[in-house]
Amino acid sequence: MLPTMFSRRQVLSTGLGLGGATLLSACTTTRPRATTPITAPPTPSLGTPAVQATLRVGVDRVDLGGVTATTWLYGGVLPGKEIRAKAGDVLAVRVENTLPVETSVHWHGIRLHNAADGVPGLTQDPIGPGGSFTYTFRAPDPGSYFFHPHSGVQIDRGLYAPLIIDDPAEPGGYDAEWVLLLDDWTDGVGTSPDDILAEFKAQNGTISKGMSHDMSGMRGMGSSPLGDVGDIRYPHYLINGRIPTAPRTLTAKPGHTVRVRIINAAADTLFRVALGGHVMTVTHTDGYPVQPVETRALYVAQGERVDVLVSLADGVFPLVAAAEGKTGQGLILVRTGSGGAPAATVRPAELDTDPLLLAALTPSETARLQEQQPDQVEQVTLNGQMQPYAWGMNGTVFGSDTPIRTTNGSRVRLQMANETMMAHPMHIHGHTWSLPGNGGLRKDTVLVLPMQTVTADLQADNPGTWAYHCHNIYHAEIGMMTSLQY
Ligand SMILES: [Cu+2]
Missing domain, CATH: 2.60.40.420 (Cupredoxins -  blue copper proteins)
Structure with missing residues (x-):
């Protein structure tokens, strides 16, 4: 079978909207300068690796x-x-x-x-x-x-x-464990990631502090109740390295309980996940336990992880990761009995049953960070637009940014205000946030919806220079990144 070739125009949704030429003349390029990191603390003595x-x-x-x-x-x-x-x-x-x-x-x-x-x-x-x-x-x-x-x-x-x-x-309490990596794929079959980035950079977009007036949306693409959730239409979406016409199969026995660890490794795609014919019990997100909750579908943004328990029925079932706001999906089969495989385009009804946002979970008691008044409150804005392509934080791009500085031992509150029409999965390195708006839910990657403000606290107990950025990799590379330093 020949690889499906996609032209640049098809791959880049940005190619479908306004011509960039008339906009470019008004724009100037921000010349990035190096952010000087503070000196990293010395590497601790760790002993023999296990x-x-x-x-x-x-x-x-x-x-x-x-x-x-x-x-x-x-x-x-x-x-x-x-x-x-x-x-x-x-x-x-x-x-x-x-x-x-x-x-x-x-x-x-x-x-x-x-x-x-x-x-x-x-x-x-x-x-x-x-x-x-x-x-x-x-x-x-x-x-x-x-x-x-x-x-x-x-x-x-x-x-x-x-x-x-x-x-x-x-304690465990499950019979098997599966790890699923979700991905969006173009490399080697469509435009290369570096060429996509080059096209975005060539738009010479600049961001301004303040509300976005970008209403371009993703023309020709599907819509999402979350708003804009990605910039690029990919030729393929994968689960564990396979396209849906040749999916991998996970096998178990009917009645078995399986722990499924779902990891979104995609660059530009938020997935909506469901297992046909099943209810999932969410137990963890971003490594930390939550109060178990049942759902038939959930959203996983880039960089987010979610663990679910599933009690398996008898038969063959599609586990689908639909590319939110785009056309296409990843697929992996769950087989516990006889039966034919579903088609690559199968869409389980569960996908359309009010998917759970991981940031709406409630932490388990053991996962909570001890409550404390913040010593420092930082206002962080998320800025930019799809056309001309530009994304940043606090009205500027990485390299021209002002790092957030704190001191060891401080409780730091970040108030992330998304002033764009796009949802951004914001990620902090070296720490796990506590989200006071959700009873102290622990997350290191939190999806901030269009025009939403998310408050995220952290305990500064791990000194260094820590990247803090959007986990849409094109957003991060174009400038939607800063750092936390102490
Ligand atoms: Cu982003």
Whole structure:
């Protein structure tokens, strides 16, 4: 089967709207300057690692299920091989870069020491072509995490893998565990991620502080009750590296309870997830336990993770991750009995049953951060628009930003006001927020809806220079990033 080719115009929704030329003359380019990071605290002495791994980063060919693509992979497979440890373990991961360009690895959601956070320019020098770097860090908290580069838009190639931290004290109570990586895919079959970014940059967009007047929307794309949720139409959407016409199959016995860890590794796509014929019980988000709640569908934004328990019926069922506001979906099959496989385009009725937003969950008692009045309140605005393409924070772009400074031991409150028509999954490194509006729900990635303000507290107990950005990777790369420093 030949790969489906998509033209640039089809891939980039921004190509479908206003011609940029008439707008460009009025715009000037903001010239980024380097943000000077504070000196990272010294790497702590961590002792002998309990888990050691080697991660070869390279150019490889991958079979997405009849569609093959040349792309960049961890260890030659998609998704990359899972790394698993126990809470409190020290991990040592040697990264060998065989790419023609620099790379880095960020351990998304892990409350690790700053020097291992994997952000070139803030916490380390990039790993050059032919170079290597060993990340040694303790993973203090159990949960579902993942790792990916923090270099350009490399996450929009095949560079991502799960990082699962088990809780030795957890009773379990399930028969099996599945890890699902959701992704949007263009590399090697459509416009390359770097070319997409170049097209966005060529629009020379600037952002202004204040409300967006961008009403362009995603013309020709579906609509979402959440508002705008992405800029790019992808040729494919994947679950665990497969397109829906050649899905992977997960097998279990009827009546078994399965823990499903769902990780959104996509660059530009928010997914709406449901398992046909089943109710899901949500137990964790971003690693932390929540008060269990049943739902038939849920939203997972880029960088978010959610764990659900499912009691399986007898038969063959589609687990679908529909690309929200776009056309297309990822699919994986759940098989506990006989029956034919559903079509690639199957749309379980559960998808249209009021999907749960993960930020609306309630934390379990054990997950709560002790309540405390903030020592410092920071107003943060999210700014920008799709046309001409520009995204930023506090009225400016990364490089021209003013880092948020605090002191060790402070309770910091961030009031994130989204002044755009787009939902932004905001991510903080090295910490997990407590959301006072949701009883102290713990999250490191929170979806801030259009024109919504989200209050997020954190305890400054992990000194360093910490990236704080939108996890739409194109938004982050165009400038929607700043840092927290202490
Ligand atoms: Cu964003």
